[in-house]
Amino acid sequence: MDASTIGLIAFAAVLILLALRVPISFTLAAVAAVGTFCIFAFRTGTFMPERAIRATTSMVFSNSFDLIHSYDLSMIPLFIALGHIAYKADITTRIYHAARVWLSAVPGGVAMASVMGCGGFSAITGSSIACASTMGRICTPEMLRMGYDNRLATASVAAGGTLGSLIPPSVLFIIYGIFTETSINRLFVAGILPGLLTLAGFVLVIFIWVKRDPAAAPVDTAEISYADRFRAAALAWPAFVLFIVIIGGIYGGIFTATEAAAVCLSLAVLIGVLQRKLTLTSIWEAFRETCLQTASIFFIAAGAKIFVAFVALTGVAPAIVDVVTQAELSVFWLLLSIALIYLLLGMFLDPIGIMVLTLPLVVPLVETYGMDLIWFGVVIIKLLEIGLITPPVGLNVFVIANVVGKDAPIDRIFAGIARFLSVDVIVLILLMAFPAISLLLPNSMM
Amino acid sequence: QTTLIHGEAGPNRGARAAALQWFADTVGETSGGDLKVDVQWGGALFKANAAVQSIGDGVADLGTVIAVYYPQEMQSYGIADLPLDNPDAWVGMRATDELMRSSPVIAEDLAKKNLVYIGTFTTSAVHIGCTGDAIRSVEDIKDRKIRGTGAYGKVFGELGGNMVNMSIYKAYQGLDTGLLECSQGYSYAVTALKQQEVMDNYTLLNWGQVGGLGILMNKDVFDSLSEDQQQVLLDAGRGMADEFGRLITTANDAAIETMKEKGIEVFTLPEEERAKLVAAGTKHIDAWVEQMNASGMDGAALLEEYRGLIAKYTEERDSKGYPWTR
Amino acid sequence: MLKALETFLLNLAVAAVIALGLMITASVFSRAIFNVALPDTIVIVRELMVAAIVLPLAAATLSRSHVAVEFLANRLPPRAQAWLAVFGSIVGLFALMPLIYAGGREFAHNFTSGGFFYGDLELPKWPGRLIFLIGISLCWLRLLVLVVQDIRAIRAGDYSFADTHAEGLD
Ligand code: NA
Ligand code: NA
Numbered sequence: 001m002d003a004s005t006i007g008l009i010a011f012a013a014v015l016i017l018l019a020l021r022v023p024i025s026f027t028l029a030a031v032a033a034v035g036t037f038c039i040f041a042f043r044t045g046t047f048m049p050e051r052a053i054r055a056t057t058s059m060v061f062s063n064s065f066d067l068i069h070s071y072d073l074s075m076i077p078l079f080i081a082l083g084h085i086a087y088k089a090d091i092t093t094r095i096y097h098a099a100r101v102w103l104s105a106v107p108g109g110v111a112m113a114s115v116m117g118c119g120g121f122s123a124i125t126g127s128s129i130a131c132a133s134t135m136g137r138i139c140t141p142e143m144l145r146m147g148y149d150n151r152l153a154t155a156s157v158a159a160g161g162t163l164g165s166l167i168p169p170s171v172l173f174i175i176y177g178i179f180t181e182t183s184i185n186r187l188f189v190a191g192i193l194p195g196l197l198t199l200a201g202f203v204l205v206i207f208i209w210v211k212r213d214p215a216a217a218p219v220d221t222a223e224i225s226y227a228d229r230f231r232a233a234a235l236a237w238p239a240f241v242l243f244i245v246i247i248g249g250i251y252g253g254i255f256t257a258t259e260a261a262a263v264c265l266s267l268a269v270l271i272g273v274l275q276r277k278l279t280l281t282s283i284w285e286a287f288r289e290t291c292l293q294t295a296s297i298f299f300i301a302a303g304a305k306i307f308v309a310f311v312a313l314t315g316v317a318p319a320i321v322d323v324v325t326q327a328e329l330s331v332f333w334l335l336l337s338i339a340l341i342y343l344l345l346g347m348f349l350d351p352i353g354i355m356v357l358t359l360p361l362v363v364p365l366v367e368t369y370g371m372d373l374i375w376f377g378v379v380i381i382k383l384l385e386i387g388l389i390t391p392p393v394g395l396n397v398f399v400i401a402n403v404v405g406k407d408a409p410i411d412r413i414f415a416g417i418a419r420f421l422s423v424d425v426i427v428l429i430l431l432m433a434f435p436a437i438s439l440l441l442p443n444s445m446m
Numbered sequence: 447q448t449t450l451i452h453g454e455a456g457p458n459r460g461a462r463a464a465a466l467q468w469f470a471d472t473v474g475e476t477s478g479g480d481l482k483v484d485v486q487w488g489g490a491l492f493k494a495n496a497a498v499q500s501i502g503d504g505v506a507d508l509g510t511v512i513a514v515y516y517p518q519e520m521q522s523y524g525i526a527d528l529p530l531d532n533p534d535a536w537v538g539m540r541a542t543d544e545l546m547r548s549s550p551v552i553a554e555d556l557a558k559k560n561l562v563y564i565g566t567f568t569t570s571a572v573h574i575g576c577t578g579d580a581i582r583s584v585e586d587i588k589d590r591k592i593r594g595t596g597a598y599g600k601v602f603g604e605l606g607g608n609m610v611n612m613s614i615y616k617a618y619q620g621l622d623t624g625l626l627e628c629s630q631g632y633s634y635a636v637t638a639l640k641q642q643e644v645m646d647n648y649t650l651l652n653w654g655q656v657g658g659l660g661i662l663m664n665k666d667v668f669d670s671l672s673e674d675q676q677q678v679l680l681d682a683g684r685g686m687a688d689e690f691g692r693l694i695t696t697a698n699d700a701a702i703e704t705m706k707e708k709g710i711e712v713f714t715l716p717e718e719e720r721a722k723l724v725a726a727g728t729k730h731i732d733a734w735v736e737q738m739n740a741s742g743m744d745g746a747a748l749l750e751e752y753r754g755l756i757a758k759y760t761e762e763r764d765s766k767g768y769p770w771t772r
Numbered sequence: 773m774l775k776a777l778e779t780f781l782l783n784l785a786v787a788a789v790i791a792l793g794l795m796i797t798a799s800v801f802s803r804a805i806f807n808v809a810l811p812d813t814i815v816i817v818r819e820l821m822v823a824a825i826v827l828p829l830a831a832a833t834l835s836r837s838h839v840a841v842e843f844l845a846n847r848l849p850p851r852a853q854a855w856l857a858v859f860g861s862i863v864g865l866f867a868l869m870p871l872i873y874a875g876g877r878e879f880a881h882n883f884t885s886g887g888f889f890y891g892d893l894e895l896p897k898w899p900g901r902l903i904f905l906i907g908i909s910l911c912w913l914r915l916l917v918l919v920v921q922d923i924r925a926i927r928a929g930d931y932s933f934a935d936t937h938a939e940g941l942d
Contacts, residue, residue, distance in 0.1 A: 051504055078789070
């Protein structure tokens with residue numbers, strides 16, 4: 001049995017195990033381990049179990065350990081802790097109170113504000129997962145408390161989280177830039193309009209959703225005076241301070257995005273303690289919840305990472321790209337095939353994994369067609385972002401599910417996601433059809 | 447036909463990728479299609495900091511190893527990272543390659559880790575690019591926010607630099623926002639990462655290189671090959687120094703041109719200032735010798751051999767020119 | 773006993789997150805105000821990350837907070853659902869075994885060879901590997917206990933554990 005066949009069987013096995021309610025992390029790690037063992041054991045034609053065990057365990061270990069053993073990703077527990085601390089210190093409740101009194105007349109206004117908050121947070125972090133886990137922690141419980149439909153309260157943030165990689169800074173654009181030797185700054189700037197377009201699309205989805213089903217987002221009909229509104233806004237000052245410190249610190253060259261997470265967390269604790277909202281016990285409790293959530297999120301991410309390494313061994317990705325290359329398609333069909341390949345891989349694999357598996361093959365191919373690599377990068381990142389919210393393996397959805405717990409099972413979140421996905425596909429088509437949306441800013445600015 | 451998997455943490459772009467591809471192609475050609483090297487780019491199989499175990503355990507048959515991630519396991523290879531007076535990429539690679547290939551002490555040490563040495567790359571000479579004031583003397587390092595690596599970074603810190611921990615890939619953003627004032631690097635990487643867009647000046651230190659960077663192979667797999675196949679791999683590995691030397695020298699020259707076109711001022715550190723840097727590196731060289739001694743390898747002897755090889759290939763370059771210009 | 777150990781490790785993880793947050797904050801202040809870089813911040817934060825992520829795994833497993841896709845299984849009768857939950861834990865037991873095996877090997881290797889991180893302090897590599905090994909092993913043990921308990925519960929006709937979703941944390 002050759003490696004690609006093992007790969008295809010593995011994809012089927014993932015689907016089956018997931019349907020049988022096996023936790024995602026266990027599914028990915030177990031299937032990858034068995035698949036890798038088979039590939040190594042039968043590589044030379046003779047069955048060599050000992051060597052295969054050593055290689056498989058080594059691969060499984062190093063890919064999960066290296067993922068966890070990361071300085072940059074320390075941003076994730078820190079931002080999640082920030083969410084918990086902000087909640088316990090009443091910081092988030094006050095923002096939401098302010099959002100509520102200001103947007104009370106707008107149906108679904110708070111969900112729209114949450115998506116915009118995701119857009120704002122995207123300007124801080126380069127990672128969609130960090131964006132989803134932080135905003136999920138901050139926004140979703142508040143929306144649920146206001147009586148929002150749990151599909152809307154979760155899906156809006158899971159989708160909003162995907163802005164993290166489109167709006168700069170962005171880890172995915174950095175990796176793409178390294179693989180294509182294109183200017184990372186131009187890529188960053190190219191992502192701005194598509195990011196805002198996506199954001200506008202998500203707001204539109206919420207608008208239509210609530211228009212059709214007003215019960216999904218309860219509206220406060222009480223008349224609120226402007227004095228009360230400004231008082232509510234003023235009470236939300238700690239959030240504004242934190243936001244200004246983060247943005248000022250990152251763009252003013254005082255700290256990196258990872259450092260911003262730590263500085264802000266320290267600041268939030270300080271504000272909470274000075275306002276007598278936090279006690280040692282409540283701080284410790286916030287960190288315990290942080291740890292439990294972070295552990296589960298990283299465990300899924302580690303499973304995904306191991307699975308990518310396994311897929312690399314199968315050679316499935318080059319096999320698919322080869323077929324496309326051999327077909328000598330026209331530009332239209334080529335783009336369509338690439339989009340399908342990325343959507344397909346996006347169902348199972350994480351964005352960085354897909355990039356390292358496919359970019360070495362796809363980029364030379366599109367270069368021969370003379371396509372603009374900056375524009376192509378935006379299209380690829382958009383495709384990868386979509387993969388974060390498509391079933392069966394949608395990392396952003398899992399992150400939100402993990403954060404909200406029993407209040408919203410995964411199928412409810414995916415059900416909500418479906419509406420956001422339709423807009424994502426429209427945005428994708430626009431980006432592919434009109435390269436100017438991506439290229440306008442970089443071409444006029446630099 | 448035997449397919450060998452090569453794990454590489456970097457992208458399939460740039461001079462190093464070209465040299466690795468050359469290695470893969472050469473192995474294919476000289477073996478008459480009997481051997482095929484299949485490169486997995488971008489760390490799909492393992493990251494640079496897991497390369498040694500991964501190759502030894504057979505996750506990949508071959509792989510690119512960066513010695514600085516393994517100050518203990520790859521101690522001997524770390525000789526090529528020392529801040530010696532060793533600025534020429536081709537000379538450095540030739541010397542490193544010959545030492546790694548011919549020293550029985552090193553071969554035995556690698557064999558303990560189930561590894562065989564195949565061939566060497568290098569980053570080429572370490573230089574420094576800055577925003578604002580240029581580094582024109584050792585004094586200028588003081589209080590600047592610098593991103594450095596390896597022993598070179600340590601020396602910058604010891605000379606008063608305010609060291610910022612950051613990967614070379616993030617240096618662009620760092621220089622752009624002002625978090626960094628200077629970034630240690632090498633010329634072709636500067637343009638590959640487009641850092642010329644955010645730098646004001648570039649100082650050629652002509653100091654040493656980060657040269658402990660090359661291809662190692664799983665020993666079980668190597669031993670299972672026929673003698674002819676082994677020879678094909680070893681020859682291609684040896685040829686890499688010339689091929690990569692050619693590529694990187696051209697790429698570095700082109701990078702300097704690009705920088706100048708972009709309006710970046712390119713300086714050369716004056717000879718007496720450079721001597722101060724080399725002198726400041728001495729304690730790190732001594733520390734390496736002691737570590738080697740502690741592991742039961744004669745550090746001083748290897749160092750002397752290495753210096754001799756650098757002198758030998760410097761002489762060859764001066765008398766005959768680079769192989770690709772002959 | 774196992775529960776107490778889990779709580780202890782969870783508290784250690786909390787200490788690790790707090791420590792890494794303070795450490796990064798301190799390094800920002802040190803650099804911005806005193807123009808001095810703290811030694812080996814990155815290496816220490818990485819090692820603390822291992823503690824932060826891996827040590828709570830057993831506690832997370834106990835609260836059944838590993839995310840799973842449930843809507844297909846939910847259509848099955850309670851008894852079948854209960855068996856699926858057991859099956860999921862068994863897959864988990866299997867998935868963790870290579871990590872424990874290789875984690876042990878890696879720890880032993882780094883401990884005996886004296887592997888260390890390049891840096892100012894030349895910190896050893898083994899502590900992070902040891903923490904990883906402990907965290908994953910305890911998680912494995914917890915899964916095993918769950919499997920045994922769940923099978924007993926099924927035999928006693930109690931399928932309620934299968935409805936335990938991830939704990940809402942507020
Ligand atoms: Na972003
Ligand atoms: Na997906």
